Amino acid sequence: MKTWKKIVAAAGAAGLALGLAACGGGDSAGGDTKLIVGASPDPHAKILRYVADNLAEKQGIELEVKEYTDYVQPNEALNSGDLDANYYQTVPYFDDQTAKNNWQFDHGKGIHLEPLGIYSEKLKDIKDLKDGAKIGIINDPTNQARALNLLADNGLIKLPKDEKQQKVSVIAKSKEYNPRGFELPEVEGPQLVRALADVDIAVINGNFAQLGGKEPSDALILESTENNPSLNILVWKKDSEKVEAIKKLDSLLHSPEVKAFIEKTWPNKAVLPGF
Known part of the structure; x- marks a missing residue:
């Protein structure tokens, strides 16, 4: 009888583990939170891949970058849930598009500027x-x-x-x-x-x-970065279940390492750190 109870208990534990794994479907097998982020190829995707290769793992983030060559799809994909965040737009564009489409999005502070x-x-x-x-x-x-x-x-x-x-x-x-x-x-x-x-x-x-x-x-x-509303930002849904990980990513995008990467990668000032 005790043996049978042990088998039942083990099965219950296994079922609980499977249930927890299913609830955490957005996480990778290693326990990191997986974030799928849409971005323009250059410079946004380049900056994100630097973060993915050098900084994200230490913060418990697995970062997948999905590239877009237009300005419409990344917000639509974010709204539909195909993306966890996107990084390609400026604050004025964000304000215009969220107002027109009634999207419930949030964003971080400015990351970089591609100056006019x-x-x-x-x-x-x-x-x-x-x-x-x-x-x-x-x-x-x-x-x-x-x-x-x-x-x-x-x-x-x-x-x-x-x-x-x-x-x-x-x-x-x-x-x-x-x-x-x-x-x-x-x-x-x-x-x-x-x-x-x-x-x-x-x-x-x-x-x-x-x-x-x-x-x-x-x-x-x-164009100068000082008090410039056209700095590019990380954007996510207000009700995202991954908001904690997204805000960690936003913090990484404002790190000294990313600032140094931008300055080294674009010494011609085609891309300027905005923080």
């Missing part, structure tokens, strides 16, 4: 820009606002107080906001470097500048 630059093939100093000059501006709404801010920060235009009016279509026609009478043609992001032949200057995102053969050192003016 003001580039030219005709000028060597922004002081040489003449009234009525042509300034190429990206036609994407989120990045356009960022480009207009860079121009305003450098005294080339003024911005309406109403953020809804901070558009090229409003500013270009206004003597109040565009007192120097600049032409502001809107251009597809990937075409901005090519458009430099037809404009006096253009405000170009770092990734598009590099694709067109430009380096940050070529810019007349480069």
Whole structure:
């Protein structure tokens, strides 16, 4: 009888162990919490893989990086549960998309910046820009606002107080906001470097500048990380069961090791640590 009780007890223990394993389905066999994180290939995925190879294991995290080449799928995959987090977007983009789609997401502090630059093939100093000059501006709404801010920060235009009016279509026609009478043609992001032949200057995102053969050192003016809302962030669902592990990952992304990795990997300042 005692032997039978022992067998039953052993079976019950085994069943309990299986039940606990099933409940922890998101964990790897080694006991680490597995996180699947969506990211743009460069620099986001590179930074995450550095963390995966050098820092994550010590924090009990198994990190799988899934690459995306567009800006729509990573948030949709996060919302559907296919991802535990994503790392590819800026705060203004996050605010816009979560409001439009009613996504219940949360995010950490800024990690890095891919700085916008003001580039030219005709000028060597922004002081040489003449009234009525042509300034190429990206036609994407989120990045356009960022480009207009860079121009305003450098005294080339003024911005309406109403953020809804901070558009090229409003500013270009206004003597109040565009007192120097600049032409502001809107251009597809990937075409901005090519458009430099037809404009006096253009405000170009770092990734598009590099694709067109430009380096940050070529810019007349480069965007600063200080108080910049366009720093890239780690994003996750508010009700995620893995929020503790995700916040550990966010902490690793703000570590001295990651800062040193960014500075070493992109010495040309195409990517800047934002912390």
